[in-house]
Amino acid sequence: MTGHEHNASHEHEHDGRRGDAHPHGRDHEHAHPAPADDCAIPASARSVAEQQGAVLATVAPLPPARVTLDEARGLVLAEDIRSATDIPPFDNSAMDGYAVRRVDVQQASAAAPVTLPVIADLAAGTADNPRIGAGQVARIMTGAPMPDGADAVVPIEDTDRGTDTVTIVRAPAPSAHLRRAGEDVRAGDTVLVAGVRMGPTRLAAAASAGAGTVSAHPAPRVAVISTGSELVPPGQATGRGQIPDSNSFLLAAAVAEAGGVPVRLGSVADDEDALRELLAAQAGLVDAFVLSGGVSVGAYDVVKAVLAPLGTMRFGPVRMQPGKPQGFGRWMPGPDGSPGPVIFALPGNPVSAYVSFEVFVRPALRRMQGHTDLHRPTVTATVADGWTSPSGRAQYMPVTVERDDALTRVRRATSGGSGSHLVAGLGQATGLAIVPEDVTLVAAGDLVTVMLTS
Numbered sequence: 001m002t003g004h005e006h007n008a009s010h011e012h013e014h015d016g017r018r019g020d021a022h023p024h025g026r027d028h029e030h031a032h033p034a035p036a037d038d039c040a041i042p043a044s045a046r047s048v049a050e051q052q053g054a055v056l057a058t059v060a061p062l063p064p065a066r067v068t069l070d071e072a073r074g075l076v077l078a079e080d081i082r083s084a085t086d087i088p089p090f091d092n093s094a095m096d097g098y099a100v101r102r103v104d105v106q107q108a109s110a111a112a113p114v115t116l117p118v119i120a121d122l123a124a125g126t127a128d129n130p131r132i133g134a135g136q137v138a139r140i141m142t143g144a145p146m147p148d149g150a151d152a153v154v155p156i157e158d159t160d161r162g163t164d165t166v167t168i169v170r171a172p173a174p175s176a177h178l179r180r181a182g183e184d185v186r187a188g189d190t191v192l193v194a195g196v197r198m199g200p201t202r203l204a205a206a207a208s209a210g211a212g213t214v215s216a217h218p219a220p221r222v223a224v225i226s227t228g229s230e231l232v233p234p235g236q237a238t239g240r241g242q243i244p245d246s247n248s249f250l251l252a253a254a255v256a257e258a259g260g261v262p263v264r265l266g267s268v269a270d271d272e273d274a275l276r277e278l279l280a281a282q283a284g285l286v287d288a289f290v291l292s293g294g295v296s297v298g299a300y301d302v303v304k305a306v307l308a309p310l311g312t313m314r315f316g317p318v319r320m321q322p323g324k325p326q327g328f329g330r331w332m333p334g335p336d337g338s339p340g341p342v343i344f345a346l347p348g349n350p351v352s353a354y355v356s357f358e359v360f361v362r363p364a365l366r367r368m369q370g371h372t373d374l375h376r377p378t379v380t381a382t383v384a385d386g387w388t389s390p391s392g393r394a395q396y397m398p399v400t401v402e403r404d405d406a407l408t409r410v411r412r413a414t415s416g417g418s419g420s421h422l423v424a425g426l427g428q429a430t431g432l433a434i435v436p437e438d439v440t441l442v443a444a445g446d447l448v449t450v451m452l453t454s
Contacts, residue, residue: 041392045317045324047437048359048394054314055328055360059342061370062287064215069207072198074259075216076370081192084210086182091146095177098137098159098166099150102176108168115167122147137166146178153177185209195372217370220287222260223341224252227275227293227302228348231267247292247353251346254357255290258365270294270302279306283331287368288341290361293348296325303327303345313343319437321393322352323359342368351426355396358432358453376451381408381433386443389435397442398429401450410450430454 046054064078093099099122108114116137120130124143132138132149140146140153155177158170185191191209192202198216206214231245232238245267252262263286268275279289294303295315304327307313313329327345334340342364346356363374381401389395399410410433414425431450435442442448 041319042317045319048318048320051318051326051328052360052363055364056367056374058328058330059364059367061217062220062368063217064370065218066213067216067218068213069198069203069211072206072214072216073203075198075219077192077194077196077198077202078215078217078370079194080190081206081209081211081214083185083187083189083191083208085187087185087208088179088181088183090181092179093140093142093144093146093153093177094179095153095155096141097139097153097155097157097177098168099132099140099147100137100152100154100168100172101132101134101150102152102172102174104135104137105154105168106171108171110169113167113169115165117165118163120147121163139163139166151175151178195370197371217368220260220365220368221263221285222255222288222290222365223263223265223282223286224248224255224290225265225275225278225292226267226348227270227291228267229269229271233266246350247348250350250354251290251292251357254354254362255365258362259369259371260288260365268302272302272306275302276306279331283341284334286341288365289331289343290346290357291327291343292346292353295327295345295347307343307345312340313345315345319393320355320359321390321395322349323347323356323396324393326356326360328360351398354426355398355432358451359396376453378434378449378451379408379431380447381410381431381450383433383442383444383446383448384409384411386441386446387412389440389442391440392437394437395433395435396451397433397435398426399431399433399450400428401431401452408450410448 067075098118104116105114116135118139119132119136120128120138122128122138122140122144124141126144129145130138130147132147138147138150152172152174153176154168154170154172158168160167191205196202198206198214226245226247230242232242234244234246234249238244248264248266252264255262263282265278265282268278282289291303294301304315307327307329308315310329310332312332313327315325315327317324318326325347327343329343331340331343344361346353358376362376366374387397398413400413402409402411410431413429431452433448433450435448
């Protein structure tokens with residue numbers, strides 16, 4: 001990438017209003033040059049790293065709760081799990097076959113088979129424990145406890161499958177097909193350590209260790225609200241000046257993908273009292289709010305009007321494109337003095353809202369769940385088609401990622417650049433190319449860092 005003094009895609013980013021899918025919605029980012037004073041970056045503007053740092057310093061893992069294994073699925077373990085028993089808890093058979101004393105059958109072969117009486121039939125789960133004496137065997141199923149006296153298992157394939165007597169045509173190796181008690185885990189051993197995500201195999205490990213419940217960080221409940229009198233539910237006929245609410249669906253799905261529990265509340269009109277009442281009603285029910293729209297400097301920026309007076313929020317620009325106007329903080333403390341829910345006030349245009357979520361909200365939600373890997377994976381990729389980037393602002397360009405054995409390439413997901421209203425291209429994007437603040441021209445063949453989003 002090379003520096004370039006002229007930037008043909010300066011954007012006037014009043015994208016704190018929702019604008020949503022409409023290219024001329026309020027709070028939009030122009031995809032064409034704007035007057036120089038509109039493009040000025042205030043000295044108070046934070047870098048992306050500074051905003052991320054401020055957000056992550058404010059959030060912490062949610063207090064752990066004791067949950068059942070069903071409830072623990074996908075959660076992060078808050079304390080180590082130690083096995084209550086040996087695993088396996090008893091010597092058992094690894095095969096369907098016959099429990100034998102090896103000394104009785106060590107000469108068996110196809111040419112000289114050995115026939116012995118079957119004195120018991122042992123299924124998995126049986127409590128029976130017949131003693132195997134000299135010249136005796138027991139038929140045994142996989143997982144059944146080994147009877148006293150037996151020291152090997154002959155697979156059923158090496159026999160005539162008899163039930164009263166059995167003919168064995170191959171001698172077993174010492175301790176053949178025998179699982180010893182505790183050979184996997186001893187009682188008291190640590191099976192899982194705090195900080196791991198409880199996926200299928202770890203749930204199985206916890207269950208095997210005898211843990212009926214575990215201590216885990218709960219998934220944060222996140223209320224998602226779009227603001228704007230122009231928003232109507234998708235599928236409903238729109239009148240002049242109206243557009244479908246896409247942001248609440250976008251952000252609720254992003255919350256779920258990040259491991260949170262979305263509470264999609266839809267859209268709220270430009271009514272300060274209505275928004276204030278909704279936030280107050282939900283504050284005791286959720287761990288976070290994600291709002292979109294109304295965070296810039298417009299006449300109807302209802303989110304900023306309601307939240308700025310609390311004194312617990314910071315609204316201000318971040319040196320990024322799209323997503324320059326940002327708000328973050330907390331709702332008022334609860335009656336017991338406990339901190340109120342975290343509030344993310346994002347720009348209203350869909351691309352701005354999505355980029356803001358990926359850069360700021362997703363890492364915070366993952367920290368609230370107890371994760372330590374907070375950010376999306378990145379790759380270095382070769383640019384297939386170039387574009388311009390605004391001077392002094394880190395750009396997050398929606399791109400499609402193409403991989404083959406030799407090379408990873410990226411192409412713009414939309415021909416219109418990273419304009420915050422270009423939602424159709426966003427649906428094709430599989431990553432966000434990150435262009436540093438001091439680069440204004442990205443040329444074909446340049447290498448860029450790409451945040452993988454799918």
